[in-house]
Amino acid sequence: MIARTTAQTTQAFFEAADRHFEDEEPLLAYDNLWEAAAHALTAVSDARGWPTGDLQDLRTNAERLASEASDHHLRHQFAVAQQFRARFNEGFVERHQLADYCRLMREFVDRMLALLDGYGQVVPQSSQEHAGAARDSLRSAEAEFAAGNLTAGSDRLWQAAVHAVTAVARERGWPSDGHRAVKAAADRLAAGDHAVIAGFFAVQQFHANATHDFMEPDDVARGLPLVQDFVQRALALLEI
Numbered sequence: 001m002i003a004r005t006t007a008q009t010t011q012a013f014f015e016a017a018d019r020h021f022e023d024e025e026p027l028l029a030y031d032n033l034w035e036a037a038a039h040a041l042t043a044v045s046d047a048r049g050w051p052t053g054d055l056q057d058l059r060t061n062a063e064r065l066a067s068e069a070s071d072h073h074l075r076h077q078f079a080v081a082q083q084f085r086a087r088f089n090e091g092f093v094e095r096h097q098l099a100d101y102c103r104l105m106r107e108f109v110d111r112m113l114a115l116l117d118g119y120g121q122v123v124p125q126s127s128q129e130h131a132g133a134a135r136d137s138l139r140s141a142e143a144e145f146a147a148g149n150l151t152a153g154s155d156r157l158w159q160a161a162v163h164a165v166t167a168v169a170r171e172r173g174w175p176s177d178g179h180r181a182v183k184a185a186a187d188r189l190a191a192g193d194h195a196v197i198a199g200f201f202a203v204q205q206f207h208a209n210a211t212h213d214f215m216e217p218d219d220v221a222r223g224l225p226l227v228q229d230f231v232q233r234a235l236a237l238l239e240i
Contacts, residue, residue, distance in 0.1 A: 003116035006043040010036040010109045017102075030084045033105050037081035040112035047116060055085075065115075070176050071125055072162050073133065076155075077108035100144070100152050130167035131235055134160045138231055145220055153220070155210035157227050161203040164234035165189065171238060189234060199230025 013036035020029035062078040137160035144153030169176035
């Protein structure tokens with residue numbers, strides 16, 4: 001019953017956001033997208049007896065869920081949700097990024113609804129699931145770059161690398177929760193392999209570009225093959 005009610009409420013928020021976008025009222029749409037994510041997270045938090053009194057509580061709870069699953073993508077989804085709450089600095093968001101951000105909100109809400117249905121802890125993603133997510137993110141990045149969306153493509157490329165490294169780390173029993181752990185795992189994978197070292201350096205450049213938007217198309221053309229090779233090399237190490 002809780003899951004059904006939450007699903008109905010979040011869907012109403014998404015429908016309201018769609019109407020506001022159609023009416024060219026993006027700030028109101030952003031508010032509704034944030035409310036959808038916050039409502040779903042609050043429902044999960046309440047079911048577990050976690051505090052939900054303010055935004056800091058929700059941040060803490062999202063981090064707890066991400067840590068349970070070693071799921072960096074969940075962290076990223078909630079970070080985007082907070083950007084909607086901040087109204088993207090009063091309306092400043094590139095139009096080509098919006099569809100991707102809205103998709104992330106729906107994915108986040110779907111993940112929360114799945115937790116309500118399961119009435120349990122977050123099930124950590126397996127190595128196989130991380131590997132599949134790495135391949136999906138890599139294809140998504142390539143499509144974004146082909147469409148000229150450099151920041152969105154950079155973000156998806158970063159996600160591809162994180163999933164690939166996490167897949168190997170989980171299979172080998174290495175820490176994989178958080179940026180520092182992922183970097184340490186990537187360093188262990190490199191072990192003097194200059195191609196892997198160059199690949200992960202390029203990965204981090206794309207990660208920075210997703211936020212600061214400093215790369216030119218020529219930079220992408222040089223860095224993309226390095227990251228593609230890095231992801232494929234990492235996935236080739238899996239015993240699955």
